[in-house]
Amino acid sequence: MGSDSKDSSARRLDMVREQILARGIRDPRVLEAMEQVPRELFVPRHLQDEAYEDHPLPIGYGQTISQPYIVALMADMLGLDGRERVLDIGTGSGYAAAVLASIALEVFSMERVPELAERARENLRKAGFSQVQVRCGDGSLGWPEAAPFDGICVAAGAPAMPDALSEQLAVGGRLVIPVGPEQGVQRLLCITRRPDGGFDREDFGDVRFVPLLGEEGWSRD
Known part of the structure; x- marks a missing residue:
């Protein structure tokens, strides 16, 4: 078990150097967050050997767990x-929530699939991030009673910026x-909220995400 732990630590350092830096x-x-969070705990057991691959x-x-670089990029953005309170939309396995919890003061995470929400809670507990609050629900509507948030990170593609999140x-x-x-x-x-209530936008290029399903996302009806 000790050698496995050392191997995972070394792979994380390699991942950060080769994929992030x-x-x-x-x-x-x-x-530091990317170096510390054990990504192998957030992927299916049969894929743990691929936990630190660049995809x-x-x-x-x-659903998918995003490639390490994308998780790091979104956290960097x-x-x-x-000191922040952050809303994470699309919990998935809980990995991005763990990375954000390594940096921010509080993290609230939403997942629409009940089975994934429960699995994420367990993954986060095992990895030592039980302080992350996970809710099962429509992420496109956010978490109104916990708002306002200093940061909102959405791991699914939307047709437009959801009004509820802005x-x-x-x-x-x-x-x-x-x-x-x-x-x-x-x-x-x-998208940054200005004091006058307007929004500034910065474009970071092409990505591919699963669709954001929900009332203010894509519909399956």
């Missing part, structure tokens, strides 16, 4: 300094979300 991410908080992995129910964003807060077609290439946007 090499692509220009420099925030020490993000790098997404299936986690069941048509939020610009966290450790309304739950604190002044100066950032919403990171893929926007575009249900299938194919989306654009990864960082």
